Amino acid sequence: MLKELNQQIQEETYSSYIYLAMAAWLEENGYKGMATWMRVQAREEKIHADIFYNFIMERGEHVKLEAIDAPPDSWESPLELFKAALAHEEHITGRINHMVGVALDVKDHATYQMLQWFVEEQVEEEANVGEAVQQLTIVGKDGRGVLMIDREMSARVYAVPTSAPWYPKSGQPAA
Ligand SMILES: [Fe+2]
Numbered sequence: 480m481l482k483e484l485n486q487q488i489q490e491e492t493y494s495s496y497i498y499l500a501m502a503a504w505l506e507e508n509g510y511k512g513m514a515t516w517m518r519v520q521a522r523e524e525k526i527h528a529d530i531f532y533n534f535i536m537e538r539g540e541h542v543k544l545e546a547i548d549a550p551p552d553s554w555e556s557p558l559e560l561f562k563a564a565l566a567h568e569e570h571i572t573g574r575i576n577h578m579v580g581v582a583l584d585v586k587d588h589a590t591y592q593m594l595q596w597f598v599e600e601q602v603e604e605e606a607n608v609g610e611a612v613q614q615l616t617i618v619g620k621d622g623r624g625v626l627m628i629d630r631e632m633s634a635r636v637y638a639v640p641t642s643a644p645w646y647p648k649s650g651q652p653a654a
């Protein structure tokens with residue numbers, strides 16, 4: 480279980496890293512609103528990694544950080560980029576579900592309970608990214624439509640996940 484929790488620090492940190500790469504590509508290509516949205520997303524993922532870190536500490540276990548791969552640095556279009564983000568979230572959902580299975584197998588009820596927050600969070604994550612994919616698909620190559628979506632997505636602001644378990648315990652600085 481501990482190995483899985485440590486691996487998840489890596490997975491969530493990589494999520495943060497790939498979304499930062501996506502934010503950079505979006506900003507470089509003139510989609511500033513979507514870039515803002517992605518930077519908020521990247522920040523949320525960093526918090527997810529912190530939650531797993533805090534949880535391991537709280538249990539008196541050992542944090543072992545793994546290597547983080549370099550993410551891609553270019554995508555064909557905003558639509559292809561958000562499709563890649565959705566595929567990534569689906570991968571993370573698979574990871575969370577896998578960990579829930581392990582927690583049940585080894586009867587680790589505390590971890591099982593902590594993971595429930597992530598089970599819910601993943602439903603929201605897939606819905607949010609899925610909505611962007613859907614809207615970008617609708618407008619297709621219509622530049623004005625894409626810029627309207629870009630403007631709408633610029634409104635996203637970072638909010639501290641106060642409902643999250645193990646945040647901001649264990650000396651986690653407030654965002
Ligand atoms: Fe996450």
Ligand SMILES: [Fe+2]
Nearest residue numbers: 494524568604
């Ligand atoms: Fe996520």
